[in-house]
Amino acid sequence: MSAIKPRHQRLVLAGFALAALVAAGLLAAWALRSQASFFYLPADMAAHPSAPDREVRLGGMVERGSLHQLADGVTVRFIVTDGRARIPVRFSGIRPALFVEGSGVVAEGRRAGDGTFMADNLLAKHDEHYVPREMKDMTADQARKTVAATK
Amino acid sequence: MTEVLDPWPFVWAAYALGAGGTLALVGWCWQAMLRAERRRDRLREK
Amino acid sequence: MHRFANPARFLRLARPLTPWLLVPGLVIAGAALAWGLFVAPADRLQGDSVRIVYIHVPAAWLGMAGWMAIAAASLAEIVWRHPLASVAARAAAVPGAFYTALCLLSGSLWGRPAWGSWWVWDGRLTSMLVLLFLYLGYLALADAAAREGGGASRVAAIFGLVGAVNIPIIHYSVLWWNSLHQPPSIGLGHSAMAPQFLVPLLAATLGFTLIFAALVLMRMRLLLADAQSEARLRRKAFGGSVPA
Numbered sequence: 001m002s003a004i005k006p007r008h009q010r011l012v013l014a015g016f017a018l019a020a021l022v023a024a025g026l027l028a029a030w031a032l033r034s035q036a037s038f039f040y041l042p043a044d045m046a047a048h049p050s051a052p053d054r055e056v057r058l059g060g061m062v063e064r065g066s067l068h069q070l071a072d073g074v075t076v077r078f079i080v081t082d083g084r085a086r087i088p089v090r091f092s093g094i095r096p097a098l099f100v101e102g103s104g105v106v107a108e109g110r111r112a113g114d115g116t117f118m119a120d121n122l123l124a125k126h127d128e129h130y131v132p133r134e135m136k137d138m139t140a141d142q143a144r145k146t147v148a149a150t151k
Numbered sequence: 152m153t154e155v156l157d158p159w160p161f162v163w164a165a166y167a168l169g170a171g172g173t174l175a176l177v178g179w180c181w182q183a184m185l186r187a188e189r190r191r192d193r194l195r196e197k
Numbered sequence: 198m199h200r201f202a203n204p205a206r207f208l209r210l211a212r213p214l215t216p217w218l219l220v221p222g223l224v225i226a227g228a229a230l231a232w233g234l235f236v237a238p239a240d241r242l243q244g245d246s247v248r249i250v251y252i253h254v255p256a257a258w259l260g261m262a263g264w265m266a267i268a269a270a271s272l273a274e275i276v277w278r279h280p281l282a283s284v285a286a287r288a289a290a291v292p293g294a295f296y297t298a299l300c301l302l303s304g305s306l307w308g309r310p311a312w313g314s315w316w317v318w319d320g321r322l323t324s325m326l327v328l329l330f331l332y333l334g335y336l337a338l339a340d341a342a343a344r345e346g347g348g349a350s351r352v353a354a355i356f357g358l359v360g361a362v363n364i365p366i367i368h369y370s371v372l373w374w375n376s377l378h379q380p381p382s383i384g385l386g387h388s389a390m391a392p393q394f395l396v397p398l399l400a401a402t403l404g405f406t407l408i409f410a411a412l413v414l415m416r417m418r419l420l421l422a423d424a425q426s427e428a429r430l431r432r433k434a435f436g437g438s439v440p441a
Contacts, residue, residue, distance in 0.1 A: 011276045018272075018358060025362035029373060037375040038319040059375055074152055095153045096313030098242055106377055123312045128382040130247065130390040132238035158246035158310045162234070165303040169252035170230060173408060176295050177219065180415040187422035194429045 039106045046085035050111050058087060058117050059106040059125060067101050080105060080117070091119040098124035204421050207281060211414050219411035226255075226404025232397045240394075249307040251398055255405040256300035260328060261364055262406070263293020264357075266413070267335065268364075271357035274350070281417075283350045284424075286357055287339045288416030292409050294332035301325060312377060320370035321378040324363060331360040343420075 029036070039059030040050075050056045058080055066079035075092040078101075089107050099105060104125030109118045233251035240247035270286035273279050304322070305315045316322065338356055342349035371380045382390045383398075390398070 007277060014272055014275050014358070018361075021359055021362050022365070025366060029366050029369070032374075036320050036370075036373075038317065038377050039375050041375065059377075093152070097154050097156055097244075098311060098313075099153065100242070103242065121313075123314055123317065123377055125377050126242060126311060126379055128379045128389045130250075130382060130394045131241040132391055132393050133241050133244070154313070156310050158244055161246055161306045161310050162248045165249040165252045165306045166230060166234060168302055168306075169256065169299055170227075172295065172299055173226070173405070176292065176412065177223075177408065180291075180412055180419070184415045184419040184422070187419045187426070191422040191426045191429070194426050 041082040042080055042085040042087045043082055045087055045111070045117075049115075052111055052113055055108070055110055057106050057108050058089070058119075059104070060087075062099070062101050062103060062105050064101045077116075080107065087117050088115070089117040089119055091122055093121070095122055096124040098126060103127075204281070204425070208418065208421065211418055215411055215414045215418070218407050218414065222404050222407030222409075222411060224404070225400055226408060229397050229401035229404055233401065237397050238393050243311055246307060246310040247394070249303055250394065251401045253300060253303040253307055254398055255402045256296045256303060257325070258402055259405060259409050260293060260297030260300050260325070261367060263289050263296060263409070264328065264331070264360060264364055267293065267357040268361035271354035274354045275358070283339075283354065284417050284420050285413070286354065287343070287420060288413045290332055290336050290339060291416060292412040294329065294336065296405075296409070297325065297329045297332055301329060317377050319377045320374040321367065321376050324367045324370050328363055328367060331363060335360065 039057035042058065042060050045056075045058055060080040060082040063079040063081045063086065066077075068077050069075075070077065072092075075090065076095070077088060077090045079086045080089050081087075089109075091107065091109075099122055104127060106123040106125050107117060107119035108121040108123070112118050230251055233248050237248065237251075239245045266289040267286045270282045270289070274282035274286065301322075304325075308317070309315050335353065335356055339350070339353040342351075342353045368381075370376060371378050382388060383395070388395055
């Protein structure tokens with residue numbers, strides 16, 4: 001039974017080391033929260049506007065009814081919102097297939113002097129909801145409820 | 152202009168990597184294991 | 198606890214268990230993938246590209262589970278000095294690295310149609326890439342330690358424990374940081390995924406997990422057989438006298 005004691009000691013030591021490591025990792029991750037974010041929300045951008053020529057990413061929802069095609073046929077303007085702030089965005093180019101109103105988007109570009117965000121590139125961001133195509137005539141909220149009811 | 156992209160080539164590529172890679176890994180590990188166990192058994196007999 | 202310390206006892210269990218895990222795993226995973234390809238519906242927004250989920254999510258789970266296995270075995274090695282623990286940790290590294298790479302590749306193939314980009318330096322993707330590099334480092338270290346012999350495998354075990362810090366970071370990256378990657382769809386007791394997607398996804402995950410377990414057993418048997426062969430050769434070289 002003499003083997004129990006050093007083994008017990010090693011378990012406690014390893015446990016402490018592991019707890020300290022996890023704490024250090026979580027602290028580092030927490031400290032990084034603004035640097036490690038892939039994009040700014042409209043509210044962040046409204047509160048701390050980026051310098052006009054700095055490359056940044058803006059992410060949020062494409063506001064319903066805000067997507068308009070301009071006369072040149074390649075430029076669109078729309079509003080990105082997070083429920084707290086709204087930022088107008090302008091983009092010329094090919095839009096990803098999943099870029100639609102009411103869905104998530106990440107726009108890469110820079111803020112113009114007048115507060116409009118000039119995007120060079122759009123990335124579609126989709127949420128964690130998976131709904132069969134057969135339910136596509138429902139609104140997202142209805143589909144979500146159906147999923148919740150059938151699971 | 153919205154991009155028109157056929158998703159199927161991407162789906163097939165992912166399935167080929169997933170299924171083909173798994174089968175290749177299983178085959179390789181099985182072969183290596185049998186070879187090592189045969190070598191051990193041969194050494195034991197001598 | 199030391200019931201399986203004797204490799205003969207472990208091998209008696211592992212030899213029949215290998216096919217019993219492998220064959221059902223291959224059947225279940227194959228059926229789930231066929232279901233995912235041909236029967237499961239397309240997503241309302243994503244269309245057919247959603248089918249990549251049946252490869253991507255099991256691969257992500259196994260990439261992370263593989264390192265959790267390495268960390269658990271490393272802890273067992275450091276605390277209990279169990280002789281099979283270092284073998285188990287090394288055995289999980291090759292399949293773990295493979296599934297991490299598969300997760301990154303299938304995710305890239307999914308990102309192009311779904312997001313419009315093959316790769317972005319987002320928190321989730323970057324922390325998963327870090328996991329792949331951790332696996333490659335661990336494989337190199339554990340190999341070198343095995344050649345060295347003696348207490349060198351302790352270094353690999355410490356690396357296995359330290360690397361486990363990355364696992365919660367991967368998991369929470371989509372919740373802590375604004376991320377292009379979507380948050381998890383399935384949690385304890387809730388699912389944002391319709392059952393038409395969820396059932397084949399869970400089946401695929403089960404099948405790949407069984408295959409993974411069989412792969413770990415195969416790697417363990419390989420490592421044990423190599424160790425036994427080398428011990429025998431060494432004994433012969435020393436003319437019957439067993440060196441310490």
